[in-house]
Amino acid sequence: MKLPRTILQLLKPIPVPVAQAIAAAALGAILRKHPKLFDRLGEHAAKTFAFAPTDIPFAFAVSPRRGTMTVARPGRILRADATISGPLVLLLALAEGRSDGDAEFFARELSIDGDMEAVLALRNALDDCGIDLPRDLAPSGGPFRRPVETSLQALRTLLSGGNRKWS
């Protein structure tokens, strides 16, 4: 579940505005691909969710209904109704429904804070909508769609230690 040091080294120098542009594009692609997400989120789609990976130098605040993404360095306060913290690879696995949030919470890999109704709604919505990050983000690559998908799949395999799962 630990992020390889080389990936961490690559992430560190990325300026916040660049990280924000990339993350916002990814969020947009996912929301367009999975409109059912809003059905399960219901009223909680208007909430803001902060994701605070414990192993990379960025934190993210997402508001699904507004489709906005804010990126900040860890420690900078992001206004959010709920905050979910854990290793990046685990957060990605949860987004894809490839890891069970309750089990990760029991194992203390994951910590949550704030509006628990919103967190549960988000968990269930993500679990149902079948996000596949390489497949969903590949169209952003335009003419390089195939190599982007293949690269992201390879990255997922690398981070998951050989499994198709992130975790």
Place this chain on the structure above:
Amino acid sequence: MELICPAGTPASFRDAIDAGADAVYCGFRDETNARNFPGLNFSRDELAEAVSYAGGRGVKTLVAINTFMRAGNEQLWTRAIDDAAELGADAVILADLGLLAYAAERYPQLRRHLSVQAGAANADHIDFLVETFGIRRAVLPRVLTVAEVATISKRVKCETEVFVFGGLCVMEEGRCSLSSYATGKSPNMHGVCSPASHVRYRRDGTEMVSGLGEFTINRFPESEPAGYPTLCKGRFVAGGQSGYIFEDPASLDVLSQLHALEAAGVTALKIEGRQRGRAYISQVVTEIRKALGTLGGAPRTVTDGNALRKLSEGQRTTEGSYDKRWR
């Protein structure tokens, strides 16, 4: 024995079937079922699709309408029965006697299973419901030993179903008022034990503190496995000592008793966890399907007990009352 698997979403419904479920149980998105959590459960359209997906694969769809009707709002529950019948559910899982009567009168051909929430723990109780409401199966409460399960299963005039894995309630199924005491909402009436709206977590130094309503439930030192924020699994101080007064945070796992349950005449084995994610459902169903392969003279395979333990509350498992060593 049939394997009855949980599903909180259409995706987990399909995963349960693909992993080897004989039947999948699910509920509508309202208070009519005991897992009424945000973002969980099925719309009418989703249930119709699920029934079709399951039917095409020879798998049954069971609809849990297993909370108790609230005076003045009974139509929410009766409409759930109407819709389950119309959408082609193979059975409804009920606890409320009025609802059992309604289903028996309106839809005599629709199988009626008695929910664990009914707390029917003896043969006379169950047979009364068989004779009065035509229940075809009783889900036995998790308060019985394997010997008691056998006694009941051999005597009653319907099938029996028992839980073999998953979350474990304190031994007051269908009658527990702890959540209601703390939050005004209960699993029996509103379908929510420890509603998320009343749950909060905070850090206190290196400890994680969980709370429900006005109550502090637990304090977990760093790296100690956690449990659900339910009062029954809270750690309290009594008599000068801190500890789990009602029940430890642990999940039920009686896979070692499958042969005994088969010999007891049990028809179906149930997995708890409609509130859990697809990853849990896939893994647990796969492991238990594998374990069922060890019955009936089939080649023995070993289940990954460690994997199931990691999915369990508090990362611990227990055989609970099936292996009762207390009075």
